[in-house]
Amino acid sequence: MTTPVFRTSGLTKVYDTGKVTVHALAGVDLNLYEGELTVLLGPSGSGKSTLLNILGGLDTATSGHVWFRDQELTGLGDRALTAYRRDHVGFVFQFYNLVASLTARENVQLVTDVSKNPMSPAEALEMVGLAPRLDHFPAELSGGEQQRVAIARAIAKRPDVLLCDEPTGALDSQTGVQVLEALKLVNDELGTATVVITHNVAIRKMAHRVIRFQDGRLLSTEVNDRRIAPSEIEW
């Protein structure tokens, strides 16, 4: 578990709105490792989501460097970033972002249509415990179920990394646990390096590694000796 999957050095992101300049990331150096489940903690505006967006190829850095394995992401063009996202990254968002006009199976198919070696949509949905809900539309699913569809969609392509932005943010504790269990299962079974952003400090206990952010800077990194199961997390 010592090979880094992501490496950043001096990573900086500045949002310039004309009147105000905001340093969302102010020179971040960090490593994330293959097979690990990492939790990023920090208050709103601390730079967690910006980091996740840059790692996932959704956004570009103002300065500094990011490597995914041996490939430097900074400096890649739109076309190369699109290919990178398609081939390597799975995303899970706070608001699920399912396509309302597609069923659970079809939402997953959106990914399998464009990836090289995907599992079948049914297989991915079964992994997150949704085998009986394959042909339901998002409006017919609960919030937790929708988020699990989103996870199934993210893992169906067998991504190298799974990036989750507040995956339980919109859920109550019970459904939140179901979602976290799905994430842990994927990390355990497929060995997918997983990064989870959360406000919920309790979730840190299930991670291999916990990274804290404040004001765009890395505050601390700790490694959990003993991880607990999602069901043991006190919400």
Next chain:
Amino acid sequence: MVMHALDRKLLRDFARLWAQALAIAVVLACGVAALLTSFGMYQALGDSRDAYYERNRFADLWAPARRAPLSLLPTIAAIPGIRTAEARIEGMVTLDLPGREETAVGQILSLPASGEPLLNLPLLRAGRLPEPEAVTEVAVNAAFAAANGYRPGDRFFANLNGTRRELTISGTVLSPEFIYTLGPGAMMPDNEGFAVIWMPERAAAAAFDMEGAFNSLTVALYAGASPAEVIDRIDTLLDRYGGTGAHGRDRQMSDSFVSSEMNQLWTMTIVLPPIFFGVAAFLVNMVLGRIVALERSEIGLLKALGYSNAAIAGHYLMLAGLTAIVGIFIGWGVGAWLAHGMAGLYARFFDFPYLIFQGSWAVYVVSGLVGLGAAAFGALRVALAAARLPPAVAMQPPAPPRFRRGFSDRLMAGLHLSQPAMMILRSITRWPLRAAASALGLSMAVAVLAAASFFNDAMDKMMDVTFGQANRQDAVLIFTQNLPESALDELRALPGAMQVEGQLTEAAILRNGHLEKHVGIEARRPDADLSRIIGAAGGVVTVPPGGIVLTARLAAQLRLAIGDEVEVAFLSGRRETVHLPLMATTEQYIGLGAYMDFETLNRMRRQAPQISLANLTLDDARKAAFHRALNDMPALAGTAMLTDMRRSFQDTIRQNISITTTVYITIAVLIAVGVTYNGARIQLSERARELASLRILGFSRAEVSFILVGETMVLALLAQPPGWLAGLGIAWAFTQGVDSDLYQIPFVIAPSTFARASLIVLLTALASALVVRRRIDRLDLVAVMKTRE
């Protein structure tokens, strides 16, 4: 093959948006149908005409003469540039048709002794051409035979130069010279009362005293030959034999009418479809823009999943493409149906042996591609903007629209408007381009309506001037040659004749510098009451002695202003050339008129007063006796029964106008529905939260509806003035497009036409907005407030 999930989303989105998509598709369909019909018929008419002319060797030049020796023909044929020259005998006869009360008229054309003519080959429809040696056998035009129920073997009587002769129909034919057949003095085809008669040369020569001579020359030219040079040489040769000037196809009656119809179709092709395609493109842009705004987060998601920019742009282009495809198919269906109807209409007025609509697949492809192009044009900017959305930004909710206090706010504050009225006006000023485009779309609906109803007003004016004020006679008798004015006394003695007035018409060329025009100069006694000249400002114009009066169009063509001198070269008799001042211009919609004082014209020709036709009013009770008497009149070349003509003209025009008006009202309503329905749906979608909040705050349904319907109606009201202006523009373009030497459509629109157009569009807009308003009643207040924008 398994369908891709993105394609499935496309189909489901399309199914969900069906009402809006259909509203757009129908507008697009109007464009496709209009293009298919007008351009398709333009091509069909052109192709049919060209094929017909080619196969039946339609002549390039015609030259009438009084009596030229056949021995002149080789000299004419030797003129460089002439491929074929053919001499023939032409003459007018009155016909006595069994079972018909009114006198009919026939135009006789000789057939060469060899049988078939070299040029203007008649196309046999039934029976056979007459035997060259036969004396009483003739072929007649098929339309005349059909209208009177004649078949080969039937007989009728003709007054051939004073001798009543029975003629037997050997066959019926079509001719490229008579695709559109108009008798002397007629304004509409009258197949029952006018015949074209092909008679063997020998019989025709005997009847018209033309042995060894001809009075009509037809010529085919080599490609590249100069018609003007050949015309000059022919005119020189025929001058001493009473030639009145050779002319090309431009002055051939039938060809002029076909060309004029093609001009009209071309004008329609240029004016109408762009309106529909423009409105459709705008609607696609507006609706797709809203969809992309609503699907921001989905777009961001697709990008996060690794879909390329091209795939996303393509996805939204396809949505527009599906709409376009539906519109194109509807348009093809409607267009094919309209073209079929139009072909039927043409079959009534034009005698083509076939109407080639074979270029049609090309027209289908072109109209389909233009339809797709319009939709793509409307969608492209939006689709590219969707593709360019950075994925991280796309997943954030959009910033609320920025409202700023501006001049209009101070104005509104000054007016003490209610909050809902304020919301309406702010929304319009916040998206001024979209509001302007919506208003423009609605103004096009007003314009189409005003322009369509304009024909009604124009035809009323045309009928009033032509038949109500200028031509008030019941009948016109046209003589084969000029008669002394004293002949009017004999006409007064005809049974049933009440008022009788004479008129002299002399063929002449009017020249101003290098500009020249062949015309018939008309002259009547100043007290003439039956046929009068109407001035541009209304009122009767009396031609002052010593000058000439021209229609404004003719004066414009010759670039003459009042007071300018015009050279008049008479084409008959001593062929005098005189110079006359232009004294006045008149408004006249049919034909190009030139007028002189009766005494002056006769004096100029150095002749005792002569007349070439007579205008009469008749006692209805004695009409039968009147027509019987005409059958025995030798010098008669034709009769025109104005009362019948008036009625048939009016009927035809009314019928055509009621068809076109219905079509245009439908079109305008479809445009208005397309624009207002989509506009209101988008407003509702953008404002659902606002409107629901207002309902929660205690606003009634009616108050909330006012905001939605109010904006639509404000835009509809704003659309009226530009709509009227655009309607005037389209009407003007139509009058210019159909303007020909044959007729002109007056540019008049009654105020009531605008009022009616506005009323129809406002009511349609209101109805469409009210349909969308019903959705406010179904608004789930709680759900709307929970949805994330």
